[in-house]
Amino acid sequence: MAGEEHRGAAAERGPSGGPGVPALEVVGIQKWFGSVHANDDVSVAVAPGTIHGIVGENGAGKSTLMSIVYGYYQADGGEIRVGGTPVTIKGPEDAIAHGVGMVHQHFMLVDTFTVLENVVLGVEKGYLLRSTLSEARQELERLEREYGLDVDPDAIVGSLPVGLQQRVEILKALYRGADILILDEPTGVLTPQEVDDLFRILRALRDQGRTIVLITHKLREIMALTDRVTVMRAGRVVDHVATAETDRAQLAAMMVGRSVLLRVDKEEAAPGEALLRVESLAVRDRSGVLRVHDVSFTVHAGEIVGIAGVAGNGQSELLEALAGTLASEQGTIAIGGAPVPAGGRAEAARAMRRRGLGHVPEDRQRMGLVTAFDASESGVLGYHRERLYNRGALMSRGAVVDAVGSTMEDFDVRPPLPTLRTANFSGGNQQKIVVGREMSRSPDVLLVGQPTRGVDIGAIEFIHRKLVAMRDEGKAILLVSVELDEIMSLADRILVMFGGAIVGEVSQEEADERTLGLMMAGERADGAEAAGA
Amino acid sequence: MKGFGGPTQAPTWVTHGLVPLINLGLALVIAGIIIALIGENPFEALRLLVLGAVGYPEAIGYTLYYTTNFVFTGLAVAIAFHCGLFNIGGEGQAYLGGLGAGLIGLYLGHWPAPVVIPLAIACAMAFGAFWAFIPGWLQAKRGSHIVITTIMFNFLAAALMTYLLVEIFIKPGQQAAESRTFEAGAWLPFVHDVFAAFGANIGRSSLNLSIVVAAVCLVLFWFFVWRTRWGYEIRAVGHNESAAVYGGIAPDRAIMLAMAISGGLAGLVGVNEIIGVHHRLLLEFTAGYGFVGIAVALMGRNHPAGILLAALLFGILYQGGSELAFDMPNVTRDMVVVLQGLVILFSGALEHMFRGRIERLFARRARAVAA
Numbered sequence: 001m002a003g004e005e006h007r008g009a010a011a012e013r014g015p016s017g018g019p020g021v022p023a024l025e026v027v028g029i030q031k032w033f034g035s036v037h038a039n040d041d042v043s044v045a046v047a048p049g050t051i052h053g054i055v056g057e058n059g060a061g062k063s064t065l066m067s068i069v070y071g072y073y074q075a076d077g078g079e080i081r082v083g084g085t086p087v088t089i090k091g092p093e094d095a096i097a098h099g100v101g102m103v104h105q106h107f108m109l110v111d112t113f114t115v116l117e118n119v120v121l122g123v124e125k126g127y128l129l130r131s132t133l134s135e136a137r138q139e140l141e142r143l144e145r146e147y148g149l150d151v152d153p154d155a156i157v158g159s160l161p162v163g164l165q166q167r168v169e170i171l172k173a174l175y176r177g178a179d180i181l182i183l184d185e186p187t188g189v190l191t192p193q194e195v196d197d198l199f200r201i202l203r204a205l206r207d208q209g210r211t212i213v214l215i216t217h218k219l220r221e222i223m224a225l226t227d228r229v230t231v232m233r234a235g236r237v238v239d240h241v242a243t244a245e246t247d248r249a250q251l252a253a254m255m256v257g258r259s260v261l262l263r264v265d266k267e268e269a270a271p272g273e274a275l276l277r278v279e280s281l282a283v284r285d286r287s288g289v290l291r292v293h294d295v296s297f298t299v300h301a302g303e304i305v306g307i308a309g310v311a312g313n314g315q316s317e318l319l320e321a322l323a324g325t326l327a328s329e330q331g332t333i334a335i336g337g338a339p340v341p342a343g344g345r346a347e348a349a350r351a352m353r354r355r356g357l358g359h360v361p362e363d364r365q366r367m368g369l370v371t372a373f374d375a376s377e378s379g380v381l382g383y384h385r386e387r388l389y390n391r392g393a394l395m396s397r398g399a400v401v402d403a404v405g406s407t408m409e410d411f412d413v414r415p416p417l418p419t420l421r422t423a424n425f426s427g428g429n430q431q432k433i434v435v436g437r438e439m440s441r442s443p444d445v446l447l448v449g450q451p452t453r454g455v456d457i458g459a460i461e462f463i464h465r466k467l468v469a470m471r472d473e474g475k476a477i478l479l480v481s482v483e484l485d486e487i488m489s490l491a492d493r494i495l496v497m498f499g500g501a502i503v504g505e506v507s508q509e510e511a512d513e514r515t516l517g518l519m520m521a522g523e524r525a526d527g528a529e530a531a532g533a
Numbered sequence: 534m535k536g537f538g539g540p541t542q543a544p545t546w547v548t549h550g551l552v553p554l555i556n557l558g559l560a561l562v563i564a565g566i567i568i569a570l571i572g573e574n575p576f577e578a579l580r581l582l583v584l585g586a587v588g589y590p591e592a593i594g595y596t597l598y599y600t601t602n603f604v605f606t607g608l609a610v611a612i613a614f615h616c617g618l619f620n621i622g623g624e625g626q627a628y629l630g631g632l633g634a635g636l637i638g639l640y641l642g643h644w645p646a647p648v649v650i651p652l653a654i655a656c657a658m659a660f661g662a663f664w665a666f667i668p669g670w671l672q673a674k675r676g677s678h679i680v681i682t683t684i685m686f687n688f689l690a691a692a693l694m695t696y697l698l699v700e701i702f703i704k705p706g707q708q709a710a711e712s713r714t715f716e717a718g719a720w721l722p723f724v725h726d727v728f729a730a731f732g733a734n735i736g737r738s739s740l741n742l743s744i745v746v747a748a749v750c751l752v753l754f755w756f757f758v759w760r761t762r763w764g765y766e767i768r769a770v771g772h773n774e775s776a777a778v779y780g781g782i783a784p785d786r787a788i789m790l791a792m793a794i795s796g797g798l799a800g801l802v803g804v805n806e807i808i809g810v811h812h813r814l815l816l817e818f819t820a821g822y823g824f825v826g827i828a829v830a831l832m833g834r835n836h837p838a839g840i841l842l843a844a845l846l847f848g849i850l851y852q853g854g855s856e857l858a859f860d861m862p863n864v865t866r867d868m869v870v871v872l873q874g875l876v877i878l879f880s881g882a883l884e885h886m887f888r889g890r891i892e893r894l895f896a897r898r899a900r901a902v903a904a
Contacts, residue, residue: 325778350781359779367779372772377765382780384762394760 021084023048023211024069024100024180030077031064038064039075040235046180046228048083051202051212053222053243056232057255057428057456062215065232066182070102071095082180101178103169105185111158115168116140118157119175136175143174147204162312163194170201180211187221191310192484192517199225217255217456219248220485231255256457266468269492272301274337275476276322276445281331283314283321290329291317292500299445299476304467306491307480310520314500315480316362319449322478323359324348325367335445353382358438362449362480368434369422376418379404379437404437411436412462428459435463439470446470449480464490484513498522547895549839552888553832553880557846559887560879564872573863585856586849592856594724594738598810600848601740602802604747606826607844608754609798611835613679615758616791617771622668622683623799623823625690626661630800631807632694633660635712635814638807639702642716649718653808654746654801661800662793664690669792673785679792687823694816702814712814721809741809746801751837757794767791799823828877843880850876 022045031039039061046052056062068075071089079086082098089095095102109118120129120136140153149167151160157168166186173181183202187195202212202225214226222229223243231238231254238254276299283292292314299305309315320326322333327344334340335355341348352359361367369378380389380400389400401418408416411432413425422430435451448467452460467490471477481487487494488511496504496519504519565575586596606623613620633656641649668682695710702712724740758764769777770787777784806818825847832846833839854869879886 323779325775346778346781346783349779353781361779366773367775370769370772370776373768381769381776384765384780390762394756395762395765397760 021048022046022081023083024213025081025084026065026069026078027081028078029065029068029075029080031061031068031073031075033064037235039068039078042078042232042235042237044230044237044240046211046213048211049206049209050227051206051214051225053214053216053226053229054232055216055219055222055229055251055255057217057458060232060255061235062232063184064235066102066184066213066215069095069100070182096176096178099177099179100182101173101176101180102182103166103173103184103186105188107165107169109157109165109168112156114154114156115151115160115171116153118168119153119172121172123176139175140171143171146208147174147201149201161194162189163191163197166190166194166198167201178210180213181205182213182215184215185217186214187216187218188482189311191521192513193521195221219251222251223248233257252457264464264468264489266490267472269303269471271303271492272474274298275301275335276478277332277334277337278322279332279334281318281321281333282329283317283326284329285317285326290500292321295331295497295500295502297495297502297505299478301444301474301476302471303492304471304477304479304490306487306494307478307497308484308487308494308516308520309482309497311482313497313520315497316449317500318497319359319362319447319478319480322352322447323357323361324350324352349382350385353443356444357447358441358443358445359447360434360438360449360451362453364427364430364434369430371421371423371430373422374418375408375413375420375422375425375433376401376404378422379407379418379433381437383437383441407436407440408433410440411466412459428455431455431463432459435466439466442470442473443475445476445478447478447480450482451479452481452483452486460486484516487511488513488516496520544895547892548888549834552891555887555891556879556883557876560872560875563879564875567871568864568868571863571868573861578857578861578864581860582853582857583849584853585860586853590736591738592736592852594736594740596845596848596852597744598738598740598805598848599851600844601744601747601805602822603825603829603844603847604751604840605798605801605805606822607829607833607840608750608837609795609823610826610830611833611837611840612754612758612767612791612798613795614830614835615764615771616767616787617774618669618672618679618788618791618795620665620668620683620792620795620799621680621824621827622665622686622796623802623826624819624821625683625687625823626664626796626799627802627806627819627823628687628690628694629664629796629803630657630661631803631814631818632697633657633800634803634807635702635715638715638719638812639712639814642719644718646718646720650721650808653719653721654804657800657803657807658797659800661803662797665792665796665799666789669789672792673788698814698816710816714813715808719808720812721804723809739810741805743801743805743809746804750798750801751841754798755837763787763790799826825873825877828881831881846876847873 024046027043029039029042042061042065054062064073067073069080069089071091071094080089081087082100087098089098110121113121116133116136119140120132124132126132137153144150149171151164151167151171157165186198190198206212214221216222226243228240228242229246229251230240231251233255279296281292281295282290285291295318297305307315317326321328321343324343328342332339335357340352340355343349365371370381384395388403389395405416405418408418413429413432413436422433425433438446451463451467455463467477479487479491492508494506494508494511494516495502496516498520499522503522506515561579568575568578585592587593606627609623609626610620634653637649637653637656641652664686668679668686671677671682672679698710698712703710704713721741721743724742724744725735725737727742728735758768766777766782767787767790769780769782770784774784802819802822807814811818829840829843829847832843850873854872858864858866858869
């Protein structure tokens with residue numbers, strides 16, 4: 001079988017390529033996108049049988065580099081060597097043929113197929129599936145035994161939890177004979193426990209002589225897992241270091257180019273009156289599935305309440321219901337003591353805004369911005385009807401550009417050009433456009449969803465400081481984030497959501513990763529499973 | 534597939550000028566080969582086509598008359614596109630627009646022109662808007678796909694008009710399914726008559742004052758789409774519906790508004806044809822303008838300036854093409870349709886075949902210069 005041949009070849013090339021010969025090496029890679037110099041003379045050598053981390057802020061060029069190695073892009077200059085031999089990689093097929101496999105951030109799986117069918121997809125032989133599938137089943141069982149990848153080959157992929165789906169991706173790569181495995185931001189969607197499992201599998205793979213490249217912006221993972229780290233900034237390699245000889249602060253400083261505050265400085269919260277009160281709220285998503293049930297909580301003036309949870313446990317729907325864009329099935333929402341009418345339509349979102357509610361949505365590209373608009377147009381979304389921006393029937397472009405321009409200055413959007421298309425800003429700067437738009441109006445209640453997703457460290461620091469400043473002005477802030485670090489450092493109180501319900505509340509002082517992690521996985525303190533999603 | 538920097542940027546004149554010209558050139562090359570295959574000289578054919586379209590005053594008049602129709606239908610398709618809707622019902626909306634103008638012409642034609650003509654224009658727009666509003670409403674409230682419903686409304690419009698003309702409006706005592714001619718109050722003046730009133734003599738053609746309406750529409754379209762909050766809301770819904778809802782913009786209302794405006798613009802074809810040229814109600818005066826409007830909007834990139842140029846091009850093809858069919862015995866009317874089809878194919882359907890490559894070429898050159 002094809003996989004077998006690659007594996008044979010890979011084994012010869014692998015560690016036996018001689019001591020000191022890197023399993024994977026890129027030398028002097030150059031890559032331009034238009035006028036953006038995405039990779040500037042990038043050289044990395046990955047020793048065989050190690051886990052090598054590549055860290056950098058968004059847009060540092062790490063994903064570009066790996067896309068070149070995997071054949072999605074062609075480098076404008078430089079060389080790729082596998083086991084010491086220069087290779088030409090024109091597409092993922094070539095990469096796989098050279099024993100390089102990749103596990104993407106967004107899984108490339110067919111949800112309605114079984115695990116086995118997904119694994120053989122694209123490498124079937126002959127006209128009938130039967131023989132391929134039975135051979136593959138044996139191979140799959142061997143791989144699972146060897147690396148402790150416990151997945152039922154006959155399970156339908158769509159019904160598996162995210163952590164297991166990721167294992168299917170890893171199995172796919174191994175089945176194709178990958179000797180070098182590239183993982184792009186693999187932990188973004190996992191619970192802390194699933195992350196532990198993944199790390200165990202990756203270590204097992206390394207111990208069996210496979211080589212792993214881990215792309216991430218999470219320093220904790222780098223420190224926990226890797227043997228060596230390459231730090232990238234603005235398309236260039238800053239340094240290569242052995243993980244044992246560095247620490248998080250030093251890596252962060254290298255990534256950003258200056259020293260960064262990893263924790264948020266803030267005073268003790270002084271909560272005032274309840275500004276947002278939610279009582280026995282139940283919400284269905286747009287396909288009619290009950291996502292939130294019986295959720296009650298309050299957010300007071302002058303406090304940040306964090307909602308922790310693994311993505312997909314109802315936080316998104318809760319946030320949307322509070323913002324008015326999703327109808328609530330039952331329960332009440334009150335802002336400043338007065339109940340608001342049930343939402344579900346655009347009119348409700350408008351009414352909420354009038355009541356003094358700001359909303360930084362979880363997904364800026366899907367909801368927070370219109371990427372095809374100028375920044376000035378995106379910068380007034382939701383407020384475009386305000387008198388300030390209109391002169392009779394016409395919108396006053398001058399007023400819009402001026403107002404958004406000054407907000408962009410205040411929120412350090414780079415470049416601060418309101419006439420530039422929204423899509424042309426980097427993710428972090430797009431986020432600052434959204435955050436600026438919602439915060440500059442100083443709403444009484446601010447809903448914030450994943451405020452720093454895909455945002456680089458410098459901007460994270462900035463957004464966190466702004467949130468704390470708003471809290472200190474006596475605003476009520478509800479923060480939803482899947483980043484535990486963010487929740488733990490910002491929130492004064494933490495609510496944990498699992499399966500659509502709030503399964504626990506802890507104060508900031510009591511919060512630690514382990515307790516929160518267990519709650520996020522649905523283990524209540526009394527040991528019972530919380531009601532399922 | 535992420536994190537690969539900003540999109541490739543090529544100069545505007547390349548994106549909006551060179552690429553459409555190359556597409557047009559290719560269409561002409563293929564058309565030339567076909568003309569050579571049927572035994573005619575392609576260069577002679579091109580000369581006849583261009584001369585037939587702009588070679589003498591009457592020809593220019595007819596070219597602009599066709600252009601007027603294409604401006605209306607091109608803008609109609611474009612406003613729907615801005616809302617993310619594909620309105621292919623321009624044909625039916627134009628038909629109904631003609632009915633609206635015709636009703637005013639038939640029943641109020643004895644009133645003075647300054648009263649009748651604005652009324653006829655308003656009525657044509659209202660009828661066209663109504664005919665597009667129903668599919669818009671069905672899309673917004675019931676989720677019925679706009680492409681399907683607008684196609685069906687084209688058939689409904691054709692059936693309705695046939696019924697009305699055969700059974701009700703037909704002029705007594707004649708075979709042709711046409712109404713009586715309107716009284717003078719419902720005649721939109723021809724441009725040559727207007728010039729003649731000032732003593733200037735230009736060639737006689739079907740070109741009438743509808744072209745002024747078209748010019749006004751082009752300007753208003755720009756203001757509406759890019760300078761009003763309704764235009765803002767329509768574009769927000771077209772680009773990103775969830776962001777629109779988030780921003781308090783109701784997509785259903787934007788959809789119904791965009792469709793009504795779209796139909797109103799298409800309905801103006803009825804003004805040009807019914808009170809501008811024929812001065813009576815008749816069948817099949819829309820002659821495919823509604824469909825060509827799709828190509829005009831695509832080529833014009835949904836911007837009034839582009840739509841004006843694309844409408845001119847199709848005006849030239851229509852007028853020059855009929856002269857060509859007249860002058861060259863082997864080139865039949867159908868051949869001209871093939872030529873128009875090629876232009877639509879290359880500038881519409883295959884629009885992106887060369888765009889990427891050409892833009893990359895220029896983006897790389899621009900970078901080399903910058904570096």
